[in-house]
Amino acid sequence: MNLSESTHTLLSLSQLLSGKVFSTDVRENIRLIRENETQGLCLYVLKEVDQHTEFFEIRELLRKQGHDTSVMWCDREELEKISQQFSAEDEAIAGSSDFQNLNLSLIEEAVSLRGSDIHIRIESKFTSVLYRIDGNLRRMRTESAEWGTRMMNTLFNSMSEQQSHSSLSYNEPCDARVREEFVNSYGLSTCRFASRPGGQGRLAVAIRLVSRRKKSLSFDELGLTPSEENILRRRLSSGGTFYSGPTGHGKSTVCQCSAEFLAVEDTGENFMSVEDPIESPIEGLFQTPRGKQTFGEAIRNMLRMDPDRLYIGEIREADSAIATIEGILTGVSVITTIHNQNPVDILQRLRNFGVELDLLFDPTIISCLVGLRLVPLLCPKCRVPWHVGRESVSPYMRDLVETYAGSEGVYLREPDGCDCCDQSGIRGRIGVFEVIETDNEFMRLYAGKGKLTAYLNWMEKGGVTLCANATRLIKEGRADPVWVHRRICNLDRDARLKMGSEL
Known part of the structure; x- marks a missing residue:
């Protein structure tokens, strides 16, 4: 079923048929979908309803109203997928105060x-x-x-x-x-x-x-560059992939999309989750809430369910961190989220949670560290060219932007916006990422000479930082440099880190 809210509309049977009320059994097992371009109607119907008298009544009423309606027979999984993809029009709570x-x-x-x-x-x-x-x-x-x-x-x-x-x-x-x-x-x-x-x-x-996500988002739709996508696709297949970032910056969404990518690649795997609570449906996974167990107890219980892969909603404390590593050691690949300012700090956070050092610095166990932020995109209709708006920016900020992002192709947000962006100057957001594929050299440097040595070596070998990706958006005229500097990272962050690194 190739349905989406951009091409189809879920209609209310009751509203279309002059307010007629049908039984709960029929309402829950029939969906009426309109194809937006042709306006054609199709009933998606659970196979068990084919002999129900109300189903025949619905078809007759639609015919009398002049609707030539086709029928698609579904199983319960397919019907549930339709329900998740659309926002129903007739689900308002009756009797609400x-x-x-x-x-x-x-x-x-x-x-x-x-x-x-x-x-x-x-x-x-x-x-x-x-x-x-x-x-x-x-x-x-x-x-x-x-x-x-x-x-x-x-x-x-x-x-x-x-x-x-x-x-x-x-x-x-x-x-x-x-x-x-x-x-x-x-x-x-x-x-x-x-x-x-x-x-x-x-x-x-x-x-x-x-x-509730209506469709699976591709990695490029999330904001990953082609090289970052290749790293992620390669590393998701084994070990542990850890997504980090502040609250509200899309960690769970990217993690869920990664899980769906893996589930689609191999439908023969037992892919299960532990979440607190379950939020968006993840296609291809059997999702479970943490319930009254701790995260660590839930993960250990899940390992007795013969899983091939685990999606762990979040590592919050020592018990969940250690249980996650135990799961990877059993041969189960894991994707999870953790609150961290920078992905390179994930190892230090896990160390603070009590993960043993010989496991912490093993690239086959912790295989990928991902950091991300959501950056507001400038409204293309009202954004202000840098040379027009630069005088409204403080002298310090002007110097910073022109030194590290230049001025060619740079734009600022229009404070009053326009009708296109609801007077905000912003139209949507996109992710900027930092994807660190760990290897023996990275881990050896981290363990022996510290975080910054390993991180700078990764940068020298071509690693693209979150700061570099945010600066790219600025140079493309898609993000406001002042906002990025204040909310995402200092524009001079990478230059300051490299300063004196040769000593």
């Missing part, structure tokens, strides 16, 4: 604006609502403090699950997960709720919008 609907309207608006997070700041006299769009916080509206309190109480107390407290606390931090049935129609698998009290009734809330 006013404040539930207000929360859903915020989520819907944030998604429509390409938001990744919603921030709610309840102050003593007012509430601020902000969306993080393309990496930047944007203030959207101001409401009363009472409005904010009722909104967050409703979201946490009646729309969430896996709450850390029985009800929202204004004295202690709280965590929860918004139930999927509330947000599925917006293309989300959940929203992660986290709060922190500010005292005297004040509260800061961050709501991460977890998108």
Whole structure:
């Protein structure tokens, strides 16, 4: 089935057939898809429904309305894949309260604006609502403090699950997960709720919008260069591949796409995951939540399930780090994420977690270290040429940009934006990467002479740093140099690292 939201639309049977209500059994096992170019309709139907009287009724009603509708018979796996690829139009929660609907309207608006997070700041006299769009916080509206309190109480107390407290606390931090049935129609698998009290009734809330990926993204769509893609494809097949970076910069997405690449390459492998929690569906994997086990306990339990490969959602502490290495030692290849500023520091983090040195510096065990950041892309309609906007940049910053990125082809963000970018000056984001393929020389230098010696040697042999890739985007006119310097890495980072390295 070659379906996607760019070429097809999932229609509501109830809405198309004048509000007629069908049984849950039929609704869950039939999907009506419209091909956007031809407007042709096709019913994707579970094979077991072929003799159901309601199915014949649906076909007759569609025929009477003049729809020439074809039928494709599916198994349950194929039908579930369709459900994951599209945001259903008729899955709004019936009987939702006013404040539930207000929360859903915020989520819907944030998604429509390409938001990744919603921030709610309840102050003593007012509430601020902000969306993080393309990496930047944007203030959207101001409401009363009472409005904010009722909104967050409703979201946490009646729309969430896996709450850390029985009800929202204004004295202690709280965590929860918004139930999927509330947000599925917006293309989300959940929203992660986290709060922190500010005292005297004040509260800061961050709501991460977890998108349900509609399709597998290729490595070049993620931002990897051809040479980086070749390294990753080569190294994913054995040992451990570790993805690092700050929160919200796409580690999980890239890791999931890597898992799907491996699963498609060999469907005969037993590929399983341990996640906390399960967020986006990963095609080809049997996904499992951590549950009440620690990550280490879950990984060790998974090793008794005869896996060929493991996807581990995150290494958080010593137990999960050591269990991951134990898994690789059994011959199971692993892909996972870890919070680190730079990929070269992953080894030091694992060392701090207690991984033994002879295992830590073995390139057959830790085979690839990947760092990434998401960089906002300048709106091509309103971006400002460097020679036009350079006077608005501080003298220090002007010198830095012109020294390390030049001025030819460089552009700045238009602060007021245009209609094309919703007055933000930014249109989308792309990843910049640093992919370190470990070998015996890299590990020997790291163990004997330290991190910087190994890293500089990797650079001298042609390794492309995250800073170099970010600078490439600047020179291509796709990224704002000031933003990159402040948010991604100093433009002079590589030059400073190399300074004095020959001594």
